[in-house]
Amino acid sequence: MRYAVISDVHGNFEALDAVLNSLKDESFDALLFLGDIVGYGPDPDKCIDILKTETNVLLAGNHDRASIGLTDTVFFNPYARTAIEWTQKVLKERSRKLLKGLPIVRAMPEHNIYLVHSTPKEPEKWHYLVNTSDAYSNFHSFSEKICLVGHSHVPVIFEEHPKGSVKTCNKKAKIKDANRYIINVGSVGQPRDGNPDAAYALLYQDYVEIKRVSYDILLTQQKMREAGLPDYLIERLACGR
Numbered sequence: 001m002r003y004a005v006i007s008d009v010h011g012n013f014e015a016l017d018a019v020l021n022s023l024k025d026e027s028f029d030a031l032l033f034l035g036d037i038v039g040y041g042p043d044p045d046k047c048i049d050i051l052k053t054e055t056n057v058l059l060a061g062n063h064d065r066a067s068i069g070l071t072d073t074v075f076f077n078p079y080a081r082t083a084i085e086w087t088q089k090v091l092k093e094r095s096r097k098l099l100k101g102l103p104i105v106r107a108m109p110e111h112n113i114y115l116v117h118s119t120p121k122e123p124e125k126w127h128y129l130v131n132t133s134d135a136y137s138n139f140h141s142f143s144e145k146i147c148l149v150g151h152s153h154v155p156v157i158f159e160e161h162p163k164g165s166v167k168t169c170n171k172k173a174k175i176k177d178a179n180r181y182i183i184n185v186g187s188v189g190q191p192r193d194g195n196p197d198a199a200y201a202l203l204y205q206d207y208v209e210i211k212r213v214s215y216d217i218l219l220t221q222q223k224m225r226e227a228g229l230p231d232y233l234i235e236r237l238a239c240g241r
């Protein structure tokens with residue numbers, strides 16, 4: 001199977017649209033989404049409608065759960081909390097219903113992949129998986145060959161050698177028979193690795209690559225301003241932080 005994998009759209013329609021357009025030139029069998037459709041951005045319902053029809057697997061993230069009152073926002077920073085409160089107000093009933101039914105984890109042993117928004121270890125605690133020591137402890141928490149994650153908005157590929165050592169690859173890696181992988185596919189709608197372009201991943205049998213695509217950031221920022229979302233969230237889109 002060949003997969004296109006996306007995560008963390010966060011209500012950014014322009015970024016999602018750019019990624020889906022870019023995917024028209026790629027060949028894949030299934031489109032997987034790893035959570036956080038809403039939060040931060042100005043188009044939550046529109047992004048939900050699109051992802052509902054375009055994806056083969058949909059997971060919920062912490063912002064999705066918070067927007068329908070299923071996760072406490074006590075650990076959110078003030079900007080994220082303001083955006084969630086705005087999202088809670090505008091979200092349509094059909095969107096709430098859909099979000100309520102989404103899982104936060106999906107094991108697909110038949111395809112040797114495991115999908116989770118945050119981390120395979122304690123997924124409901126919304127830890128971040130950013131460095132090799134995080135990866136090292138998480139390799140023990142799934143049995144499939146490949147685990148796909150989002151949540152940190154920083155794309156990175158961790159490769160585990162059969163003897164247990166873990167190394168990091170940035171943008172692409174050959175998938176080797178003997179090794180296992182944790183792949184953070186980055187964020188479509190709010191990248192935080194210093195590159196403002198939307199991120200997604202292509203995962204083939206023997207190869208994975210993180211791809212980037214530019215989108216109309218100014219238009220998203222204008223919509224956020226009109227919605228009254230926090231300036232900090234508007235500005236960070238342009239620098240990808």
Ligand code: ZN
Nearest residue numbers: 008036061151
């Ligand atoms: Zn997120």
